[in-house]
Amino acid sequence: KQEVTQIPAALSVPEGENLVLNCSFTDSAIYNLQWFRQDPGKGLTSLLLIQSSQREQTSGRLNASLDKSSGRSTLYIAASQPGDSATYLCAVRPGGSNYKLTFGKGTLLTVNP
Amino acid sequence: DTEVTQTPKHLVMGMTNKKSLKCEQHMGHRAMYWYKQKAKKPPELMFVYSYEKLSINESVPSRFSPECPNSSLLNLHLHALQPEDSALYLCASSQDGLGNYGYTFGSGTRLTVV
Numbered sequence: 127k128q129e130v131t132q133i134p135a136a137l138s139v140p141e142g143e144n145l146v147l148n149c150s151f152t153d154s155a156i157y158n159l160q161w162f163r164q165d166p167g168k169g170l171t172s173l174l175l176i177q178s179s180q181r182e183q184t185s186g187r188l189n190a191s192l193d194k195s196s197g198r199s200t201l202y203i204a205a206s207q208p209g210d211s212a213t214y215l216c217a218v219r220p221g222g223s224n225y226k227l228t229f230g231k232g233t234l235l236t237v238n239p
Numbered sequence: 240d241t242e243v244t245q246t247p248k249h250l251v252m253g254m255t256n257k258k259s260l261k262c263e264q265h266m267g268h269r270a271m272y273w274y275k276q277k278a279k280k281p282p283e284l285m286f287v288y289s290y291e292k293l294s295i296n297e298s299v300p301s302r303f304s305p306e307c308p309n310s311s312l313l314n315l316h317l318h319a320l321q322p323e324d325s326a327l328y329l330c331a332s333s334q335d336g337l338g339n340y341g342y343t344f345g346s347g348t349r350l351t352v353v
Binding site for chain 2: 172
């Protein structure tokens with residue numbers, strides 16, 4: 127059974143810092159991995175989707191990497207801003223016929239002005 | 240249009256009421272999903288509709304009844320809910336029925352059962 131772990135559970139940084147959020151998964155046979163952002167009481171906003179054949183994806187100040195063999199993904203946020211404060215979730219789409227998404231529990235990020 | 244739209248944003252209902260949640264997408268996505276999310280927990284899958292047919296029911300109680308009138312619309316009919324059903328209900332869609340191209344989520348309906 128696929129398990130997804132996100133470390134740390136919470137992170138507080140001063141504005142302007144570069145930071146890394148971690149996501150690990152137990153079964154490397156994944157199809158893709160998606161990073162989401164969730165503001166309190168709101169829905170999920172897709173940040174980046176990495177297919178299993180890709181090593182990284184970039185969007186603006188965000189860069190996500192994938193090392194399928196070691197079961198790890200990282201989300202790098204450059205020059206953090208208070209508006210980046212949110213919960214960040216990673217979700218794994220397994221390979222094969224089981225396409226049910228498995229979510230991590232999220233990292234709560236607070237960027238202090 | 241790259242959004243999944245959910246209505247209403249907030250809903251308060253009594254345990255004897257019948258209400259419905261609505262979800263709409265115009266991206267041509269062929270699969271739509273209902274998730275339930277409790278506070279400080281990740282979303283939990285409830286139902287999957289693929290090409291307008293119910294393909295997954297994650298053993299959800301019958302007081303939740305999904306409906307997919309067409310490929311753009313997804314409803315969740317609620318009846319005789321319990322206070323523990325209070326949660327954020329999220330709708331999502333994917334281009335195909337397998338999530339091979341990722342998922343798009345709506346902004347959710349905050350449901351409170353009193």
